[in-house]
Amino acid sequence: MTGKRRLARLQEEIQRELASIVEFQSRDPIVRAAFPTVMDVRLSIDARHAKVYVAAGTETDSDAFLSALIHDRGFYRSELARRLSTRHTPELQFIVDRTVERSLRLEQLLRDDEDSGSD
Numbered sequence: 814m815t816g817k818r819r820l821a822r823l824q825e826e827i828q829r830e831l832a833s834i835v836e837f838q839s840r841d842p843i844v845r846a847a848f849p850t851v852m853d854v855r856l857s858i859d860a861r862h863a864k865v866y867v868a869a870g871t872e873t874d875s876d877a878f879l880s881a882l883i884h885d886r887g888f889y890r891s892e893l894a895r896r897l898s899t900r901h902t903p904e905l906q907f908i909v910d911r912t913v914e915r916s917l918r919l920e921q922l923l924r925d926d927e928d929s930g931s932d
Contacts, residue, residue, distance in 0.1 A: 816915040828854040830896045834889055843881040843922040863903040866910040875909045882907040
């Protein structure tokens with residue numbers, strides 16, 4: 814139980830720190846223009862690998878955004894290493910989180926359906 818709790822705490826800390834780094838310290842203009850939000854971090858059991866789910870603004874080219882994150886992965890990892898008090902800093906795998914985009918699309922579809930149903 815203690816290991817799971819420690820892993821959950823580490824995930825939260827990594828998410829908080831990466832959010833700050835990606836949102837405010839990113840040097841890439843594509844990332845800065847995307848208004849990124851770190852939605853979730855999933856660590857492997859040994860905490861050596863982290864899947865980082867990042868959402869971007871609706872007007873963002875997802876492929877270019879993901880490429881920019883991957884290109885700057887070393888910078889994000891080194892900044893994270895400075896802030897964490899762990900022996901190892903996990904390898905970062907960025908994934909574009911499209912949950913917000915999908916929910917906005919679904920909301921728009923529901924609105925359109927309501928509008929056409931009231932005629």
